[in-house]
Amino acid sequence: MKIVIIIGGSVLMEDSNPKKFREYAKILRDLSKDHKIWIVIGGGKPAREYIALARSLGANEAQCDDIGIDVTRLNAKLLKIALGDSAYPEIAKNFQEALKFSESKKIVIMGGTEPAHSTDAVGAILAEFVDADILINLTSVDGFYDKDPKKYKDAKFYSKVTISKMLEVLDNKSMAGTYEFFDRTALDVVSRSKIKLKIANGKDPQNLLRVLKGEVGTTVIPK
Template identity: 25%
Template sequence: MREFTRELKKVVIKVGSSSITHDHGVINLQKIDELAWELSNLKNHGIDVILVSSGAIAAGAKRLNLEERPRDTVGKQAASAVGQVALMNTYNRAFNEYNYQAAQILVTKHIETDMTMRENSKNTLCQLLSMDVIPIVNENDTISTFEIEFGDNDTLSAVVSRIIDADLLILLSDIDGLYNDDPNKNKDAHLIKEVNEINDELRAMAKGSNSAVGTGGMATKINAATLCMEKDIDVVIANSEDMKIIRKIVGGEEVGTIFKKKSN
C-alpha cells in the first residue's frame, strides 16, 4: 500500500477531455455520473475535493455542429463558451443526484503572478469548500490571451493545488502513468510506479513519445508534478477508463505513477 506525504484532507482531481467525452465530442453522461459518484463519496468521507475539468471545447464544437474541433484560438474560445454551459449543466445535475452543489470557477494564467487574483481565487475556493460545495475549475478560454496554454489543464490543476495547499493532485486521462519507453513501440516498456526526483533524464523521457497510451502528453504532467513537489504535494497520474480508480488511489493502492519527494 502507498503512503502519502500528508493525510488526505484536500484533493484536486483533473480530468482530460478524453475522460468525459465520447470520441466524437459528445459529453459522456455515464463517465460524468461515475465521476460525480466518486467525488461525492470522497466528500462523504470528509475529504474536500476540487475538480479541474477539460472538455468544454470538444463539447462546444459538437453543440455547434462543427465537423472537427477548431484549430484557431478564436474558434476554440467560441466553442468553449458554448461547451462550458453544456458541461456545467451536466455536472450540476450529476452532483445534485448525490446532494452536492457544484460551482463553476473560471480563471486565467494571471493567478500565477497576480497576487490579488491569486488571493481572491484562494478565498473563493476555500469558502466554497467550507460550504461543502464542489468547485469545478477551468481556464477562462473566452478571454484568455495565452492561447489556451495550460497544457490541457495539467498546469492549471497544479496551480490550483498550490493555491489551496492541497494534499494530493490526481491527473486522470487516457494514459496509465509514466513509462520508461513508449509501450506501443517497445514491448518491454514498463510502468514507473514511483518518482521521487524530476531530472533532465525524466523530462527527456516524457518528451520522447507522442503516444496517447504511453507517454504522450506527459511533458505537461511532468511540469505539473514539478510544481506540486516543490510544495510537498503528491501527484498521481492514472487512467480514467474506470473512475473507480479514484477510490483506489485515495485508498493507497499502487495504481498509476506517484510523484512524491523522499522523506528526510
C-alpha cells in the same frame, strides 16, 4: 483531507456516456463527506475538434486556447449536473473563485482558466493555491511510462517516478502525440510546492478510490 482531482477530457468525454458521469458523481459525493474536493475537467476530443476547426478558419493560438477553455467549462457543467446539490452551483473560472466556493463545503468544479495553460497546469496551480494534501491526475493510461504505451509495446511503466525523470522523458520528446501526462508547467509547480501527485487511469471511475489507497497508478516524487 484536501483533494484536487484532474479528470482528463479523454476520460470523461470518451464516448459521451452518461453512465460514466453518474459513476464519478457517486464516488465524488461519497468522498466529499469526509474530504474537501476540487475537480478540474479537461477538454478531450470535443475541444480538439473545435480547436482544429477554429485553426482552419484562421484563428490564432490564443483564440484556439480560448475556445478550448470554453469546452472544458461545458464538460465541467455536465459533471456539475450529474453531481446535483453536492456540487457548487457555479463553475469556478479562476483560483480565487475555487477557494471561495469551497467555503460552502460543496464539491468545486472548474475547467481551464487562461490561454497557454493546460488543465494539468490548472490542476497543479489549484492544488498549490488551496494547499491540497494530494493531487490526482486521472488520464487515459495506467500511469507514467517512459514512452507512449499505446504506440510502443516495450514502454516501461513506473509505479514511482521522480519529476527529474519525467522531465528527462519530456526533453527527449518521447511523449509527443496522444500520450497524456503532466506538462512542464504542471511539473514545475508540483516540484516547487512538493505536492503529493498520483497519476492513474481514470476510464474506470473506481480507480479514483484505488489510487487513494495506493493500489494503482504512479506516485510522483517531487525531486
